[in-house]
Amino acid sequence: MRNVRIRSMEKQLPTRIVTSEEIDKKLGLPNGWTEKKSGVKQRHYVENETASDLAAQAIVKALNKADLSLDDIDAIICTSGTMEQAIPCTAALIHEKLAPNKPIPAFDINSTCLSFVTGLDVISHLIHSGTYKRAILVSSEVASVGLNDKQKESYVLFGDAAVACIIEQSDKMEASKIYASKMETYSEGAHYTEIRGGGTGLHPNFPHDPEDNLFDMNGRKIYKLSARVIQPFVSQLLETANLQMEDLKAVVPHQASGMAMRLIGKKLGIPAHKLVNVIENYGNTIAASIPLALHEAIQRGDIQRGDTIMLLGTSAGLSVGGIVLDY
Numbered sequence: 001m002r003n004v005r006i007r008s009m010e011k012q013l014p015t016r017i018v019t020s021e022e023i024d025k026k027l028g029l030p031n032g033w034t035e036k037k038s039g040v041k042q043r044h045y046v047e048n049e050t051a052s053d054l055a056a057q058a059i060v061k062a063l064n065k066a067d068l069s070l071d072d073i074d075a076i077i078c079t080s081g082t083m084e085q086a087i088p089c090t091a092a093l094i095h096e097k098l099a100p101n102k103p104i105p106a107f108d109i110n111s112t113c114l115s116f117v118t119g120l121d122v123i124s125h126l127i128h129s130g131t132y133k134r135a136i137l138v139s140s141e142v143a144s145v146g147l148n149d150k151q152k153e154s155y156v157l158f159g160d161a162a163v164a165c166i167i168e169q170s171d172k173m174e175a176s177k178i179y180a181s182k183m184e185t186y187s188e189g190a191h192y193t194e195i196r197g198g199g200t201g202l203h204p205n206f207p208h209d210p211e212d213n214l215f216d217m218n219g220r221k222i223y224k225l226s227a228r229v230i231q232p233f234v235s236q237l238l239e240t241a242n243l244q245m246e247d248l249k250a251v252v253p254h255q256a257s258g259m260a261m262r263l264i265g266k267k268l269g270i271p272a273h274k275l276v277n278v279i280e281n282y283g284n285t286i287a288a289s290i291p292l293a294l295h296e297a298i299q300r301g302d303i304q305r306g307d308t309i310m311l312l313g314t315s316a317g318l319s320v321g322g323i324v325l326d327y
Helices: 020-027 033-038 051-066 090-098 115-129 219-241 258-268 286-300
Strands: 004-012 016-019 042-045 075-078 106-108 134-141 161-169 177-185 250-253 308-315 319-326
Touching: 004 051, 004 115, 004 177, 004 286, 016 020, 020 033, 051 090, 051 134, 051 161, 075 090, 075 115, 090 106, 090 134, 115 134, 115 161, 115 177, 115 286, 115 308, 115 319, 134 286, 161 286, 177 219, 219 258, 219 308, 219 319, 250 258, 250 286, 286 308
Parallel strands: 075 106, 075 134, 250 308
Antiparallel strands: 004 161, 016 042, 134 161, 177 319, 308 319
């Protein structure tokens, strides 16, 4: 058990809203196809904003909400699945925009769609041990620039967003704590979700298919593999936490797609009122999707201080990860 709590959360969205009707027209699809296929009514796309712009703005909002300043922060961790540029890490670019008075360490943790969950897991140990007193996790995703309009099933899913989360040590008498965390990787699915270009394998200096620089997903294979592993994974996570599904106030899943949300609910027997679902307003925002859904549920009052919840998701790899905590 880790004595760590979420102090505050805030989001920053690009100003441009893209409806599913617009995407139907752009891709030459029948009216209503995009919303029916994806479960998304609208999503946000960047115009002139960058990932570091959105992240810095979300961080400032979260600090103001918590009545804190950057002087109170011991580390800035970018927990995103996309990167603004190859080097330096996105956290350094966010640090530059925030211009703190001291050289706060800034680094990235990337496990694609699970980056926030992985970051919370890793950094919570450093908070609990006293290495850090307080840290910022920020997931800032610009998915829209890398979509392939020839792959309609994936093109219609994604949106851009940033969410900042301040975590800190909690008093042993406080309700907030982390019970258990777990991550598993099934690399048989390593090539089910890819952007092959941009790294040393398919470097920009050497000729390759331009589509290798765009998002590529085999949704059917991801669905089958996820369906096979999700139930035993969650059972083991709950067993480690010494809890049952009935003990949870809410499950906050990765907002992958409307179909994925239905799969999680059905496979795990989660009642609709316990499953936090915000995909219709934002789409799949990669690593920002879980903290975005958590933030929305807190804002609505569906999750309150002391409630026991699970964060749960899958990511490219294929990996599955989760955390059980008292908010």
